[in-house]
Ligand code: ADP
């Protein structure tokens with residue numbers, strides 16, 4: 001007999017993530033009861049992932065569980081928020097217990113690492129998709145925003161953007177080569193690592209911040225628009241992983257790095273003269289300076305205005 005909705009929630013979803021004392025009542029009642037620390041600001045975000053749109057059909061369940069939380073933790077990172085509570089809506093074509101166990105494990109492991117508790121959700125039948133709504137804490141006035149970049153600020157990025165898009169190309173059979181080179185790229189797509197620690201470090205330093213989900217140039221464009229500025233990127237400064245260098249020619253690497261999506265790295269601006277040693281030590285991931293904020297609108301790469309193919313990394317309605 002197929003497992004019922006109530007049993008499924010109780011067995012696989014009811015104890016996921018970190019245990020937190022500020023969860024007064026978790027899963028099992030009509031709503032969760034939560035107690036935020038006094039005086040704190042709450043950062044709130046929600047993101048949905050749909051099979052065939054945000055991840056390929058047949059992707060392992062543990063990777064889907066990881067991903068739906070990772071994309072939300074990345075939004076917390078971009079705001080400089082400390083993640084706390086998550087809600088999960090799961091839409092499933094069938095109640096497959098092995099799938100659910102793996103999904104729960106992927107979500108649980110990442111949630112625990114970031115001190116996040118799953119406090120409730122909703123479960124329905126339908127095409128495979130998952131939504132997480134997340135809440136995090138920020139000390140008053142300290143949240144990072146997209147809107148604070150000023151001309152002369154340095155532009156920095158974490159990690160090696162482009163790897164995830166190359167990894168997706170590998171999964172889709174569009175890129176081949178030796179497994180030792182392709183596997184790290186595949187992992188960068190399947191297991192994005194939200195830069196929560198770096199986001200917390202940036203609170204006292206960055207003038208603006210965004211996470212790179214749709215492509216570096218496209219997301220830099222959003223930051224610049226919010227800030228009322230432009231940007232000049234130097235492609236010779238772009239960080240490249242050894243896997244990327246081994247897998248494709250420099251021209252393809254440049255395209256993946258500037259326009260590829262799904263990296264969930266942080267793109268941020270620092271006033272000139274900031275002490276970046278602090279970031280290199282405290283954020284847990286390498287950061288690289290890639291350009292400078294300009295007064296005039298628009299994004300230039302190596303002195304040339306960025307073309308459409310670089311700007312529109314990924315847009316659902318285009
Ligand atoms: P109601 O019908 O009152 O909304 P549900 O039967 O939908 O209650 O949910 C029962 C409990 O299980 C609630 O605490 C709800 O938050 C939790 N829950 C349901 N689905 C999920 C899920 N996918 N993940 C986490 N918690 C869930």
Ligand code: MG
Nearest residue numbers: 030121122123
């Ligand atoms: Mg419900």
